Amino acid sequence: MDRYDVAVIGAGVVGCAVARRFALRGARVLVLEKGADILSGASKANSAILHTGFDAPEGSLELECIQRGHAEYLALRAEMNLPLLETGAIVVAWSEEEEARLGALERQARANGVDDVRILPAAEIRRLEPQLSTRARAGLHVPREHVIDPWSPFLAYATQVVAQGGRMVFDAEVTAGAFDGEGWTLDTAQGRFQAAAVVNCAGLFGDVVDQRLLGRASFEIRPRKGQFAVFDKAASALLTAIILPVPTERSKGVVLCRTIFGNVLVGPTAEEQADRTRATVTEPELRALVARAAEIVPALAGMPVTAAYAGLRPATEEKHYRIHQDTARRWITVGGIRSTGMTAALGIAQHVEALFASGPAATAAPAAPRMPNLADHLPRDWQRPGYDEIVCHCEMVTKREIEAALAGPMPPGDFGGLKRRTRCAMGRCQGFNCLGRLTEITAGRLPHPLPGHPL
Incomplete structure (x- = not known):
């Protein structure tokens, strides 16, 4: 053995x-x-947010790991061709009580070494984010919080x-x-x-x-479910920064932000449940998320929601x-x-x-793998000639991208893995138009085939 x-x-x-x-x-x-x-x-x-640790417990292991991880990610991302959407974040106070807590949050950020934060008055928030609700009273600007490929x-x-x-x-x-x-x-x-x-x-x-x-x-482990709603790509023109709530002891709260894929995301919820395997989406909670997003950015009212998903966090x-x-x-x-x-x-x-503290000494690493770009703000594969065909028109995924994922050194084990490698079937139609073609292309090539696939 x-x-x-x-x-x-x-x-x-x-x-x-x-x-x-x-x-x-x-x-x-x-x-x-x-x-x-x-x-x-x-x-x-x-949620694909690259955190600075500005609100992590002071002196905690979590803070140390966040900041080391943030630094190492920025050091290696160019070599690996990993996208970064430089958004910054604003912790927005919507009430007098929340506004009163911004000072303590700023002091905590500075104690955590995040010393480029500053409190913004309402007028400056409106200048930076003109589509944000006028109910915003003040905010804490955190310039180095960004969005990455999840x-x-x-x-x-x-x-x-x-x-x-x-x-x-x-x-x-x-x-x-x-x-x-x-x-x-x-x-x-x-x-x-x-x-x-x-x-x-x-x-x-x-x-x-x-x-x-x-x-x-x-x-x-006490599983905590988080549901998300994803707005259509047209929504990305309404927002620049990550909009964060003033955090509570229990949760970071509901976030509104752009995604690397050109959408706008709102979530997560924080729902305790016993089941560790199933994270279902539920209509009342999704409606509440969409309504909350429209309260933050009124122009989102009526904007199509093209996807919804839920995940479980391993809370203890x-x-x-x-x-x-x-x-x-x-x-x-x-x-x-x-x-x-x-x-x-x-x-x-x-x-x-x-x-x-012991083990093999560090060795010379091979050249880091370069990942195919899935970010909408950077050049995509469909913009280069020779891609054969566009299989998923919602996300502009080419056959060349799908073939590369299936033949790569880490091929997907199931359809979910293929989606995460290429974004296929993750757009407006959620696979309605491309699933048949994807079934043909992946036939016999996924250890866990699509439903109805021949093995």
Whole structure:
């Protein structure tokens, strides 16, 4: 049986970043994912905001990881061809009480090292965002909060893992395991594997994995559902900055922002539920989100909503990150990573690497993979000749892009993975017009075929 230096359980945003970190050090890395593809759990529904940590708890591990992750992402994004939509953010106060809290929020931001923030009066907010409701009383401007591609960075990290000799195994739920004093034997739905050390990045099932393999869990996952509504691309002309609410102890609240794909997004809700696997969209909550968006930007009233989705965040009984190490059994659990996880992932990976404090020395990394651009504000594949055909007209996805994804070093495991790699079937018609053609192109090429597909 092959023996790996590190097994990472979970291929979400944190798992991909952690696996990359160890692979670039020369470790032989195994990634075990219960889903059919990377980002198939909580990570697929992230809001794609690159945070500064301005409102993170002062001196917290979360703040440290956010800021390290933010810095590393900006350092590598050009090499990987990862888009950045430079929006900035405004924390808008809509009431006298919220306005009174902006001063404390500014002081917290500066204490966290985000010293380019400033409080804006209502008149300046209206100058920057003329479509914003005149009810805005004041705001805190955070210039370095931006919008990024929610999926391509982590595909790039996973691709680096494979390029370094690592292995990604899907449909591989970890069901049991044992530590023999030297390393771990892990039983999965895809067979048995051995690794000298384990990092549990299982997200919504992090406590379950700890219970199964360690016999105890130091935290309890309490899933929190977040629903989002996506406005038509015409809405992007109405907004520049990310519009944030004044945060509460429980939630960052409902955000209104542009997306890298040319839409406007509103959400998420914050709904507690017991189910860890199903995140359904519900009409009352979506109507409330759309109404809230129209309160913030009145011109959004009547703007078509072209998509809605929901995701589950791996909240726990405590707000802070739940990262624990069992040194004797060479095990680290990374749990309770919620809304800041996409930004913090690279910083979390640095922290986990430091906890092990030993292992293979860093090696010369191969050239970083360059991701195909999916951002609407940058040149797209359909603008270059030779693309064969446009398969998805809503998102202008070419056959060349689809073929490249299917034949790449990290091909999609299911239709969701293909959508995240290309944006196909994610536009106005939600696949109504292109699903038949996509079925033809992907026939026999997805481990989990589309419904009605021949195997």
